[in-house]
Amino acid sequence: MEVNITINGSEHASDVEPRTLLVDHIRRTVGLTGTHVGCDTTSCGACTVLMDGKPVKACTVLAAQADGSEVTTVEGLKGADGLHPVQQAFTDDHGLQCGFCTPGMMLVGASLIAENPDPSDDDVRWAISGNLCRCTGYINIVKAIRTAAARVAESSNGS
Amino acid sequence: MFPSRFDLVVAQTVAEAVEAKVDAGEGGRFLAGGQSLIPMMKMRVAFPETLIDINRIGGLDAIERSNGHLQVGALVRHADVVASDSTFGAIAAAAPWVADPLVRNRGTMCGSVAHCDPEGDWNSVLLATGAEVIAHGPGGERSISIADFVDGAFTSTLGEDELVVGLRIPVPSGRSGGAYLKLERKIGDYATVAVASHLELDDSGGISTAGLALTSVNPINTKVADAEALLVGQQPSDELFAEAAELAAAAAEPRDDVRGTAAWKRQVVRTYTKRGLAAAAQQAEGS
Numbered sequence: 001m002e003v004n005i006t007i008n009g010s011e012h013a014s015d016v017e018p019r020t021l022l023v024d025h026i027r028r029t030v031g032l033t034g035t036h037v038g039c040d041t042t043s044c045g046a047c048t049v050l051m052d053g054k055p056v057k058a059c060t061v062l063a064a065q066a067d068g069s070e071v072t073t074v075e076g077l078k079g080a081d082g083l084h085p086v087q088q089a090f091t092d093d094h095g096l097q098c099g100f101c102t103p104g105m106m107l108v109g110a111s112l113i114a115e116n117p118d119p120s121d122d123d124v125r126w127a128i129s130g131n132l133c134r135c136t137g138y139i140n141i142v143k144a145i146r147t148a149a150a151r152v153a154e155s156s157n158g159s
Numbered sequence: 160m161f162p163s164r165f166d167l168v169v170a171q172t173v174a175e176a177v178e179a180k181v182d183a184g185e186g187g188r189f190l191a192g193g194q195s196l197i198p199m200m201k202m203r204v205a206f207p208e209t210l211i212d213i214n215r216i217g218g219l220d221a222i223e224r225s226n227g228h229l230q231v232g233a234l235v236r237h238a239d240v241v242a243s244d245s246t247f248g249a250i251a252a253a254a255p256w257v258a259d260p261l262v263r264n265r266g267t268m269c270g271s272v273a274h275c276d277p278e279g280d281w282n283s284v285l286l287a288t289g290a291e292v293i294a295h296g297p298g299g300e301r302s303i304s305i306a307d308f309v310d311g312a313f314t315s316t317l318g319e320d321e322l323v324v325g326l327r328i329p330v331p332s333g334r335s336g337g338a339y340l341k342l343e344r345k346i347g348d349y350a351t352v353a354v355a356s357h358l359e360l361d362d363s364g365g366i367s368t369a370g371l372a373l374t375s376v377n378p379i380n381t382k383v384a385d386a387e388a389l390l391v392g393q394q395p396s397d398e399l400f401a402e403a404a405e406l407a408a409a410a411a412e413p414r415d416d417v418r419g420t421a422a423w424k425r426q427v428v429r430t431y432t433k434r435g436l437a438a439a440a441q442q443a444e445g446s
Contacts (some may be wrong), residue, residue: 001167019165021197024161042198043347044195081259130259
């Protein structure tokens, strides 16, 4: 069946089997491999993408269900003026070890900051509670997301 | 992992969805959030021949109060319940503890109710508060009380070609309170034990309505009717709640498993019933 999904701002029309999962569509058909497949059982959140702005587990959404929606993957975080504040903060605060969970963590972080400009540690931990880091590097992930929020708030106050 | 092959029907109206289900027969399944069904299909526990996607049907995404009821449409996601200011008591308490934040963005309350997983949270909450499930089938619409709807593990009394289009939950008119206490190993895990409680008080502070239900300790979400009957007409007290907790513990038949021993789980039922009823009473007294 024909699906048309806007991924990181560009439209991708393709013919997919109904059983194609959104994560496989993004990785194999569209060729964006920053979205990872971890547990493949809705537990780990490595496959997180933003669907119409909300983080979802792309291993548990059919590509056909995303027809007509706007999807953001980790490749879409970077803007014209460089890295997204969350990406920069993960670099500065050492928010990753092996990096496997990082795309999902950063997308959840970006989505949280868009809704809550000043998240507490608890807010961040609650937001990432559907995403697992098997290196257990949560402390720096929380720190990085809060750093990003503070920088975004600072730059919007200054402008 | 990916599901076995199926045909996908994207329904635009409830009538179209029901018609597609009639056409598909036993091999047809409705798809809303898919947060239980898609994993089951990937593990080949479920292998429908036809999936009827209801996500494009308009008018099913509202959660609002109307005529003394909280009405929840079939496309209201758990996250919408968390965000709603129309909820109350045990419903508001349970919503943030369903699955995890990402699953809550897709999964629907009605889908979870229809799935009838005995480890699911919503059916216990609704058994405590009372609710009607609105089902739409080839013959039109009917409502089924939640106690009649929940029939067994993954089994409801929904007809073969009926779609759950919404829920009607009575909003207490007087002072009321509720709680949902859930013990889980980690966010997103099934409950090891959970207890839903709901109390309504009359003008003299006595209990006029009581609801108590248990998750994950029986092959079905369990309404503890004898404890409810004990509570009604009494003044709230720790002694009364301790007595109700004994009845709740007796109604639980948990099993030893990786989440804990049966004896320990029964003790958690006892403790959570006491705490949940006390919290519900406190909330009601302050309301």
